[in-house]
Amino acid sequence: MKFAAIAVVLVLAACGADGPPVAAERAKPGLNVSGEVRMGVRTEL
Structure with a gap:
């Protein structure tokens, strides 16, 4: 249950x-x- 609550908070924070x-x-x-x-790909070699 605790994991589900954290997942919901993270999803809402990620979508703005x-x-x-x-x-x-x-x-x-x-x-x-x-x-x-903003578009693009960022990589480090």
């Missing part, structure tokens, strides 16, 4: 669930793009 959802601000009509993207 830190509170209830917050509505986005109203934007003007049209194309609106925002956010952050």
Whole structure:
């Protein structure tokens, strides 16, 4: 049971669930793009 509780906490921490959802601000009509993207592979030799 203790392991299951720790697993749930780790899963929620990993997915970024830190509170209830917050509505986005109203934007003007049209194309609106925002956010952050990180991609890549990191290795050490």
